[in-house]
Amino acid sequence: MPAGKKSVKVKTPNGKEAELSPEKVWLLAPKGRKGVKIGLFKDPESGKYFRHKLPDDYPM
DNA sequence: ATAATTGT
């Protein structure tokens, strides 16, 4: 797989587990802190967008 | 303009 399009197991807004690839990935971190990686996903069931934490080692 | 996302 091309780097940067890996899928992740995430909890959708409907409470279902799904293996999805984020449309966007970024680091959410205050200055001087580690923060968390966040992905923007679209739930294929509902079509709703949602944000979810990514593993710290998720490729950016 | 706001909600929502995590961890410190």
Add this chain to the structure above:
DNA sequence: ACAATTAT
């Protein structure tokens, strides 16, 4: 409270 992002 703070950080970035963007669909709503």
